[in-house]
């Protein structure tokens with residue numbers, strides 16, 4: 519089932535919680551709504567669910583406008599952060615609850631529940647009450663309850679945030695696998711970029727109620743169209759430094775952190791009308807694209823080393839700016855040490871400081 523949001527808005531007095539959001543979710547797609555707290559993700563999801571009524575715009579499920587259709591007639595399954603299981607009912611009773619509301623015969627309910635429990639590998643747990651299940655198991659029961667209705671659309675609201683780190687990892691891949699297996703169009707709300715990057719087919723990045731960017735995880739990581747996306751996606755975040763871009767009619771050069779870099783032709787060509795003799799820009803480079811090396815272009819001094827496990831995060835002072843770089847764990851760098859950082863010029867980013875848009879990757 520396709521979902522189309524056209525200029526969808528939700529206003530609370532003067533506040534536009536969701537502001538003219540247009541978005542197409544493809545049939546069978548797993549789309550993440552990603553953004554910082556308060557950007558309008560949950561409001562969007564609740565409008566999809568029919569719990570909140572839009573103040574403007576249109577929601578279409580397939581060809582049908584559903585703005586005024588009540589939640590129970592939308593054929594959606596919802597999985598929340600707080601699993602919302604009934605504590606006094608067994609897992610089985612929780613799972614079949616939506617079918618019981620539809621007055622489905624007992625035998626059919628049992629058959630459906632066994633089928634879905636088998637797919638989710640929770641068959642041995644059906645007689646337990648939620649209090650006797652782990653967080654991950656409760657989450658699977660909640661998912662089974664959403665799936666048993668054979669919904670056209672699945673809506674997830676931060677379903678992993680109550681799980682511990684290890685369980686979150688396994689549940690992440692499990693939800694992704696099940697979503698693909700069932701092929702149900704799904705919208706997943708999260709403020710966790712790692713969750714969105716690892717699970718979603720495409721990510722809609724929201725900011726202040728608006729759609730900031732839409733793309734595959736790889737597109738958003740490799741070719742961020744705005745400074746906001748560049749700094750929100752990727753961890754540790756991209757370095758963004760004030761810089762000067764010069765063009766002498768042949769070569770385009772960027773000066774940042776006391777270093778001078780030739781912009782490779784493949785990127786310089788993308789500047790089009792933005793080629794001026796000299797202009798101020800924001801220069802972006804990801805910490806993972808900076809490696810300590812004696813022949814590095816950027817010279818600096820180690821301010822701090824933070825062990826991250828697999829890598830060390832090096833916080834480097836270069837001139838009056840600070841740069842984050844990654845080095846293999848136990849790299850042995852000490853505060854105060856001088857070093858050089860090498861970067862691959864093909865992996866740099868440039869943003870217009872006033873519009874905050876990428877000079878390389880333009881909206882299509």
Ligand code: ATP
Pocket residue numbers: 530533534535536553554555556557558559560561562709
């Ligand atoms: P979070 O990740 O913190 O849940 P979110 O992106 O889901 O954030 P929303 O819950 O959709 O954000 O809220 C968007 C904006 O709308 C926020 O500024 C919020 O304060 C506001 N808002 C939400 N519900 C109401 C309401 N009932 N009345 C007034 N303002 C509201």
